[in-house]
Amino acid sequence: MxxxxxxxxxxxxxxxxxxxxxxxxxxxxxFLDELEITYPQYLVMMILWENDGLSVNCIGEKLYLDSGTLTPLLKRLEAKGFIQRKRKKEDERVVEVFITESGKALQKKACEIPQKIHNKIDISKEDWIALKESIQKILSKIEK
Known part of the structure; x- marks a missing residue:
């Protein structure tokens, strides 16, 4: 000892x-309170704004979340009218998530958030990029 x-x-x-x-x-x-969503819900919406119609499993992989954590998030987003979940016709075990018109309207409002965050954290663009690259490098080592 x-x-x-x-x-x-x-x-x-x-x-x-x-x-x-x-x-x-x-x-x-x-900023998210104004949109009536939480940070994890915002992450889900960002993924769907990039790629509408992803499966629940794919969303979970991108966010490093298991279905037990992700499903309640999706249910709340669906209850708010921002998304719709549908079972895939070819394989009903697969649930796909689609953005609704309300979800698209939310996207327009959310577009200002990244700049507002950048303004609050006053560091250079180069520092932002270097920080993100360092974090990604560490994350890739952990994933191996």
Whole structure:
């Protein structure tokens, strides 16, 4: 036991990543409150705005969420009228998710959010890109 060193919070990479994720998500809250959606719901909608008609499994893979977490999110979005879930005709085990007209209207409102976040966090475009690339590099190592 003499060789063990107690881990210190200041030496951990997980802690600043946890805090920054929490704080950045918090910056989104007032903008998303105006749209009456949560941050996880916003993530789902962004994926669908890029690729309408994805399967629930595909959405889960892109967001690193299991179906037990994703299904309630989708149900709430469907109850709000932003999406519609349909079973695939060729394979009824597959559920596909489609954006409704209300979901498309939401997209127009959401287009301003990224710039508002950039304005709140006043760092250069180069720093944004470098940060994202570093995070992606770490994430790809973890996924292996």
């Amino acid at each position: 003499d060789n063990l060193t107690t881990p210190k919070l200041e030496n951990q990479i997980c802690f600043p990543l946890y805090v920054i994720a929490k704080e950045i998500t918090g910056l989104y809250r007032p």
